Amino acid sequence: MEGAYLLRFITMKHTSNFRFAELDALLEALGVDPASAYDRAAARRDEKLAPEPCPYLVVRLASPEVAKALCEYGILLSHAIELWGSGTTHEECAVAVASYGEKRPHFFRPEASWRIDVDAYGTTIPLDEQNTIRAIYASALPFQGRVNLAAPTETFQIVDYSPSRRPTDPRVVYFGRTVGATTKRDLVRRCDLKKRVYLGPTALDNELALVMANVARCRPGAAALDPYAGTGSILVACALFGAHCFGADIDWRVLRGKARDENDGAMRRRGPDGRGASASELLRLDSDRKTIFANFRQYALSLPEIVRLDASRFFDYYRDRALSEFFDALVTDPPYGIRAGARCLGSRPQDTVKPVPDDMREDHVPRTKPYPVADVLADLLEIAARVLKLNGRLAYLLPSTHDFFPDRDVPKHPALELLDCCAQPISTKYSRYLVVMRKHRPCDQCLVAWFAGDAAPETRELIRATADAPYVRLKEKVFQRATANGHTRDVDNDADDDDDDDDDDDSAAR
Numbered sequence: 001m002e003g004a005y006l007l008r009f010i011t012m013k014h015t016s017n018f019r020f021a022e023l024d025a026l027l028e029a030l031g032v033d034p035a036s037a038y039d040r041a042a043a044r045r046d047e048k049l050a051p052e053p054c055p056y057l058v059v060r061l062a063s064p065e066v067a068k069a070l071c072e073y074g075i076l077l078s079h080a081i082e083l084w085g086s087g088t089t090h091e092e093c094a095v096a097v098a099s100y101g102e103k104r105p106h107f108f109r110p111e112a113s114w115r116i117d118v119d120a121y122g123t124t125i126p127l128d129e130q131n132t133i134r135a136i137y138a139s140a141l142p143f144q145g146r147v148n149l150a151a152p153t154e155t156f157q158i159v160d161y162s163p164s165r166r167p168t169d170p171r172v173v174y175f176g177r178t179v180g181a182t183t184k185r186d187l188v189r190r191c192d193l194k195k196r197v198y199l200g201p202t203a204l205d206n207e208l209a210l211v212m213a214n215v216a217r218c219r220p221g222a223a224a225l226d227p228y229a230g231t232g233s234i235l236v237a238c239a240l241f242g243a244h245c246f247g248a249d250i251d252w253r254v255l256r257g258k259a260r261d262e263n264d265g266a267m268r269r270r271g272p273d274g275r276g277a278s279a280s281e282l283l284r285l286d287s288d289r290k291t292i293f294a295n296f297r298q299y300a301l302s303l304p305e306i307v308r309l310d311a312s313r314f315f316d317y318y319r320d321r322a323l324s325e326f327f328d329a330l331v332t333d334p335p336y337g338i339r340a341g342a343r344c345l346g347s348r349p350q351d352t353v354k355p356v357p358d359d360m361r362e363d364h365v366p367r368t369k370p371y372p373v374a375d376v377l378a379d380l381l382e383i384a385a386r387v388l389k390l391n392g393r394l395a396y397l398l399p400s401t402h403d404f405f406p407d408r409d410v411p412k413h414p415a416l417e418l419l420d421c422c423a424q425p426i427s428t429k430y431s432r433y434l435v436v437m438r439k440h441r442p443c444d445q446c447l448v449a450w451f452a453g454d455a456a457p458e459t460r461e462l463i464r465a466t467a468d469a470p471y472v473r474l475k476e477k478v479f480q481r482a483t484a485n486g487h488t489r490d491v492d493n494d495a496d497d498d499d500d501d502d503d504d505d506d507s508a509a510r
């Protein structure tokens with residue numbers, strides 16, 4: 001029987017803008033059309049008027065079981081209550097609650113124990129006042145069973161929400177029965193970056209990584225790819241949701257990781273002959289190093305497949321259609337040359353290119369050149385369009401200035417449909433956007449272009465059409481600001497400066 005449910009979100013300022021994106025993904029995973037559950041535009045409008053994001057949302061769902069299942073995978077969604085009444089005062093709300101309860105006598109049978117919690121937001125309710133409020137509802141409902149605080153048959157909840165935080169302003173009160181709570185929020189604490197074995201300067205915040213894995217619908221049995229894996233923080237999040245993970249990165253040093261014992265590091269880094277440890281040596285030493293694998297072992301997760309590759313030539317590494325429609329999710333934080341170096345294989349016109357002697361080919365790390373943002377995005381979309389299954393999700397981060405309009409500025413691809421683009425403000429000038437796309441049609445034409453050796457002309461054209469987009473200019477803006485502040489670092493050389501690793505003899509790898 002369809003009814004109203006009150007959802008409670010976790011109120012963390014830095015991720016609260018992503019809560020509707022997560023909610024929609026959770027609804028869709030249950031086969032519920034988000035538009036039938038709530039009016040997103042209205043929720044956003046209300047939010048703009050409020051001084052801070054509202055942690056509550058009333059939705060319409062088919063049953064308490066759907067509400068329970070919805071919460072289960074929540075990172076930003078905390079719990080759901082079946083709504084029995086609402087009002088501007090507890091007395092007004094209790095009248096509605098009494099008539100709702102009258103029709104549901106089974107909740108009040110003598111053997112059913114109960115408890116009433118109080119959830120106050122934007123206001124503080126002293127304990128004695130909480131008891132007075134509880135008494136209003138307890139007398140409005142025909143409870144026959146006993147109170148059981150530890151393990152009640154039913155838990156009810158009083159919600160007292162003051163949007164303005166001013167005690168004199170109107171508030172909203174709700175009453176309902178708790179029907180579900182997240183079982184995944186604990187992952188945020190469990191995979192705290194402070195305790196992560198292997199970390200780099202661009203390792204993604206654990207909460208955001210988990211939200212991204214959720215919006216991309218990583219679930220047990222799904223296959224997830226991060227082509228810009230770095231230290232694997234996103235892959236860890238995908239794996240914590242049960243996905244099989246595949247990662248890639250161009251930077252050999254990031255993938256090789258760090259020695260646990262720094263004194264022992266030089267030999268491990270360079271190998272016995274001083275020229276870099278071979279793959280088999282690394283494998284042998286792997287369990288002893290801080291690597292992506294060590295991160296997976298830390299959480300007892302199945303190890304991911306990790307490949308060193310240049311995403312700008314992703315399909316050169318795989319035979320024919322090996323990875324076509326293989327992945328359910330592509331979740332990534334691409335390099336934009338600001339925090340993380342964006343490099344691709346090749347040399348700049350001014351570089352002197354020398355042939356590689358035969359005896360050095362095996363360990364040779366090819367030269368790299370700057371990788372323009374428009375190309376990073378064109379390649380990302382093309383990889384997603386090709387490797388995702390139909391209906392698979394792409395979730396990625398895109399930093400930009402605030403003059404960014406998702407419909408206009410998010411790079412487009414004929415095979416991908418934009419589902420969401422939500423901003424996480426980083427400063428007064430910049431935001432980081434979480435872009436969520438769905439593969440809504442097969443991309444055979446793009447494939448034909450790729451195999452003809454002309455990498456994705458259609459995509460590049462679309463991306464270049466937005467070449468003036470705020471994200472493309474972000475790098476220059478950051479650079480201009482840095483120059484104005486007296487920092488004169490060449491942003492194109494970011495890649496050479498960014499890496500945290502202990503090796504400094506193979507800059508060409510970056």
Ligand SMILES: C[S@@+](CC[C@H](N)C(=O)[O-])C[C@H]1O[C@@H](n2cnc3c(N)ncnc32)[C@H](O)[C@@H]1O
Nearest residue numbers: 203228230231232233249250251310311340343
């Ligand atoms: C923003 S960082 C990702 C950080 C990652 N989420 C983590 O947890 O460490 C971007 C990564 O892209 C890699 N990268 C840069 N250019 C690349 C390319 N052409 N192909 C593949 N990876 C590349 C960088 O080495 C860097 O590790």
